[in-house]
Amino acid sequence: MSLPAVVGRSECERRLLLVFPRETHDTVLSSPVAAAAVAAMLYVGAVVGEGEEPTKDSRVVRPSTCLWMQDTVLEARQTREERDEWFGAAARGKRALQALVVSWGLDFAPWYGDNSRETLRDEALNGLRRYGAVGARADLPTTSSTPRWALSEEFAQLFDPRLDDADLEVAIDAWRDRHVAPGDRLRISSLRKRQAGAHRVNVTLPDGEHRALEPGDASLLLQGVIEEWAARRLRDPVVLTISEPGAKVYVTDAAVLEELGLSISVGELLPDAVIVDIGRTPPEFWVVEVAATDGVVDDDRKARLFEWARLQGIDPGQLRFLTAFLSRNHSVAKRRLKDLAVGSHAWFLDEPRLELSWVVLDD
The missing domain is CATH 3.40.1350.80 (BsuBI/PstI restriction endonuclease, C-terminal domain)
Incomplete structure (x- = not known):
């Protein structure tokens, strides 16, 4: 399986804001912690086919996996081997991940503490799931700590760095046509009209x-x-x-x-x-x-x-x-x-x- 391109957290947040403007959607969908989740899942390749739910054979993450990501890892450790190694260490736990990061000569500086786990899971990930942007293993009880979350392939493609802003706008509109209700699309259209209202x-x-x-x-x-x-x-x-x-x-x-x-x-x-x-x-x-x-x-x-x-x-x-x-x-x-x-x-x-x-x- 090939991995998606690595995308920084700030760029993920910028694109989430384009997909889910805060004037028309719940702010949890474009929050910094939601951007952290997208960046981490892209980094480890936690992506499933469009319309599919993750299974026990899918590459999936826990909320804590996303919280433990850090800028220096994204910027300096981008080979396939390093990304797989980071994912494997995160799956084993925080101590194993810290040991790996330190062995790379980096300070262990996660984006968030573990106390942000419920916010990420209950608000950001569940909110994105309602739009089909992420999926979760349906075969696990809700109380299970087993990894379950992954991006949908079509949504992950919206973060492809090769898309310039014009192509990205087209891709976002196409994604919305399939995943966003007509009422939400009307609100976004109204927002665009207001933003473009620089003339009489x-x-x-x-x-x-x-x-x-x-x-x-x-x-x-x-x-x-x-x-x-x-x-x-x-x-x-x-x-x-x-x-x-x-x-x-x-x-x-x-x-x-x-x-x-x-x-x-x-x-x-x-x-x-x-x-x-x-x-x-x-x-x-x-x-x-x-x-x-x-x-x-x-x-x-x-x-x-x-x-x-x-x-x-x-x-x-x-x-x-x-x-x-x-x-x-x-x-x-x-x-x-x-x-x-x-x-x-x-x-x-x-x-x-x-x-x-x-x-x-x-x-």
Whole structure:
């Protein structure tokens, strides 16, 4: 059996981050300890065929094997004989491995202590296993200390140093198509769109008009709310106003405002957007806040928006509230979802078909 190329821990972490961005996936999948596991399994050749689970005849490792790897071994001991010798010593135990490393003229300096074993096994390895990135011997009881873990061949190929970034992106996309659920792929696509949003964001309004917004996450959220959420959620949406950083406020449909008998004061406008559903009787006014950095509809914000609506001549009973987030995994959502006002809703750019409602249930 030929061994994979040796790959450093930092490069393994960089590639894990490309496969499992932390904005869209659990951070354990791309953590330094997960990278240590990948680097160690590549070093010893703990790789099984795609779609196969390791067996008693496979080359497999314990979590401790991965924790005992060190940079100087990866850098200085790369021949087939040395890698096999290191694997055999690690299989016998920590003392045997230490003796080998010292005999090579190296200090024994493992990446992690043995107390990290449960974190690696329970979080990183089991998390990667759910995506088919690693496999474990199914014939062993969970309490067994016998080695059981190996990388899947297709996943291991993503760490081939011969892949430049362009080829790596293609390979990662192909792997995701086979192993990552559509919802996760949509979140990754949304993340890429945000990362590429270095230019103005063009929004298509429900009436077909186009509006160019300043670059940034806030504008991407407004674009998503208008083009995706409103199209799915509202019967006949009309965007009345859009506000941007720098006190830029657009009144997008003056004719509808006149028909509704409203005179919205641009100088006093608080929400990031106001969308009215004229397909309902009476019309429903959706006040939208985009939480790119903060700015959720909490109880205080809701009270202020009720006062704003009263000053604009909008019946508070026709008011609805929406907070838009980039992702449930985004730091703002993690920090502020708990603060949503009762009677408000939340929407996530990377899960456009879903809406979170924080409402009082009927008795």
